[in-house]
Amino acid sequence: MYVETSPPIAPEKVREQLRLDYEEPGSPVFRDPAFMENKQIPVHRWVPWIAGFSASFVEDCFKAFIASPRRKRYTVLDPFAGVGTTIVSALKAGHNAVGFEINPYAALACQAKAAAVALDLADFDDTIARYEYASRNGSRTAEGSKPDGFESRIPFFSPQVEDQVFGFFAFLRTLDASPVADLFKVAFGSVMVSFSNYTYEPSLSTRPGAGKPLIEEADVHGAVLAKLRIMRADTEALQGVAVRKPNPKALIHCMDFMESAKVLKPRSVDLAVTSPPYLNNYHYIRSTRPHLYWLGLLTERSDFRQLEELNVGKYWQTVRGQAPIYLGFEDTELQVVLDEIRETRTDMGVYGGGGWANYAASYFNDSDRFLASLSRSLVDGGTGVIVVGNSIIQGHEIKVEQVLGRIATRHGLELTGIEELRTKRVGASITKSTVRRGEQSNARLYESAVILRRRP
Numbered sequence: 288m289y290v291e292t293s294p295p296i297a298p299e300k301v302r303e304q305l306r307l308d309y310e311e312p313g314s315p316v317f318r319d320p321a322f323m324e325n326k327q328i329p330v331h332r333w334v335p336w337i338a339g340f341s342a343s344f345v346e347d348c349f350k351a352f353i354a355s356p357r358r359k360r361y362t363v364l365d366p367f368a369g370v371g372t373t374i375v376s377a378l379k380a381g382h383n384a385v386g387f388e389i390n391p392y393a394a395l396a397c398q399a400k401a402a403a404v405a406l407d408l409a410d411f412d413d414t415i416a417r418y419e420y421a422s423r424n425g426s427r428t429a430e431g432s433k434p435d436g437f438e439s440r441i442p443f444f445s446p447q448v449e450d451q452v453f454g455f456f457a458f459l460r461t462l463d464a465s466p467v468a469d470l471f472k473v474a475f476g477s478v479m480v481s482f483s484n485y486t487y488e489p490s491l492s493t494r495p496g497a498g499k500p501l502i503e504e505a506d507v508h509g510a511v512l513a514k515l516r517i518m519r520a521d522t523e524a525l526q527g528v529a530v531r532k533p534n535p536k537a538l539i540h541c542m543d544f545m546e547s548a549k550v551l552k553p554r555s556v557d558l559a560v561t562s563p564p565y566l567n568n569y570h571y572i573r574s575t576r577p578h579l580y581w582l583g584l585l586t587e588r589s590d591f592r593q594l595e596e597l598n599v600g601k602y603w604q605t606v607r608g609q610a611p612i613y614l615g616f617e618d619t620e621l622q623v624v625l626d627e628i629r630e631t632r633t634d635m636g637v638y639g640g641g642g643w644a645n646y647a648a649s650y651f652n653d654s655d656r657f658l659a660s661l662s663r664s665l666v667d668g669g670t671g672v673i674v675v676g677n678s679i680i681q682g683h684e685i686k687v688e689q690v691l692g693r694i695a696t697r698h699g700l701e702l703t704g705i706e707e708l709r710t711k712r713v714g715a716s717i718t719k720s721t722v723r724r725g726e727q728s729n730a731r732l733y734e735s736a737v738i739l740r741r742r743p
């Protein structure tokens with residue numbers, strides 16, 4: 288089937304369609320969509336993540352697309368929930384929330400934040416006090432061994448640090464599985480790299496490799512306790528937000544959104560606000576390997592491989608050596624770019640254009656399945672807001688937002704508009720590698736919101 292390209296939609300038109308009640312003429316439709324802002328906002332600041340947007344962006348979406356928030360409880364979906372920006376914002380606004388996330392560490396953080404809405408604060412206080420007591424008296428350190436299956440080029444923790452880490456896990460084992468135990472895991476996960484011999488530069492690498500010294504000594508318990516105290520204060524603040532009773536509900540599914548038909552009723556979602564992985568090969572799973580293994584969320588290497596397979600677009604490393612992967616749908620414009628990529632640097636074998644074309648094709652095949660599932664989940668007239676970046680692969684630009692818009696129209700969704708949010712982005716590795724070879728593209732990196740509406 289040939290898909291016609293819609294002409295670009297003028298920003299004024301998009302604004303008109305969004306009908307923001309607070310908007311001054313000429314002001315941007317969405318406030319800062321970057322996660323940076325989340326670092327200051329209670330609850331959202333617990334776990335850093337490449338999030339695509341901030342809580343205020345989600346609030347702007349509620350203002351724009353939820354017609355009568357006081358009369359009805361809406362259902363808000365995030366198919367790629369990450370650490371829960373959309374989910375927490377929905378709960379704070381009194382809406383029910385549904386999230387899907389394949390990374391068990393992100394899903395844990397998302398679940399723990401959602402549970403904080405109704406957490407027993409006295410129980411949390413009591414457990415923090417017991418941990419503080421234990422860490423001061425006797426069980427500061429413990430014997431233990433690093434998790435099965437976890438390998439690192441240099442010791443992940445230095446010996447003095449590791450003994451305390453084992454002390455933390457000895458305490459954790461005294462807790463029953465509960466929302467409070469989850470908060471302890473999230474607190475540890477969010478600070479563990481800071482006292483390890485690794486660092487994010489921006490992907491996880493050894494400190495010496497990044498020119499930094501090893502961390503020989505650290506106060507592990509002090510770091511975890513400081514984080515727990517922030518989480519405790521934020522939880523109280525969250526519970527103080529006046530939301531309609533009974534509390535809104537959140538369902539977080541640690542599973543592939545493409546399988547959502549198993550747990551999500553068709554036509555049950557009023558608004559989806561999401562940011563799928565970008566076409567930049569960022570490896571969410573590898574970056575959280577220490578969290579996944581140390582928190583016992585992953586034990587087998589085969590589980591790791593399976594997560595790589597489920598990730599939207601797979602990864603360049605997993606598809607580059609495969610037989611040519613073709614688009615499973617027709618899109619002439621995209622096909623032309625993929626063919627050009629495939630013909631670039633053919634002398635480099637799997638490291639040349641063929642491998643990258645395979646990655647891009649598998650990304651869009653997965654996006655096709657994502658948009659089919661999204662369309663199925665939305666009520667008639669329901670809205671989907673998708674934040675995504677463009678991409679430059681082997682010197683060839685792919686306007687990902689426009690391709691998603693075209694794919695969406697094949698699945699009963701109407702492309703209401705594309706709004707550019709940010710023009711500057713940190714270059715992704717695939718862009719840098721192109722620059723290194725001197726095949727610079729004149730294109731710039733930017734991010735956009737693709738706004739879709741389910742045709743009634």
Ligand SMILES: C[S@@+](CC[C@H](N)C(=O)[O-])C[C@H]1O[C@@H](n2cnc3c(N)ncnc32)[C@H](O)[C@@H]1O
Pocket residue numbers: 336337338339340366367368369370371372373387388389390393542543544545561562563564565571597598599
């Ligand atoms: C850009 S991040 C979203 C971050 C989110 N907006 C937040 O607030 O944290 C994309 C997320 O999609 C997840 N993901 C990738 N493939 C998935 C799939 N098939 N189903 C569900 N989640 C997936 C990744 O693990 C990653 O956390």
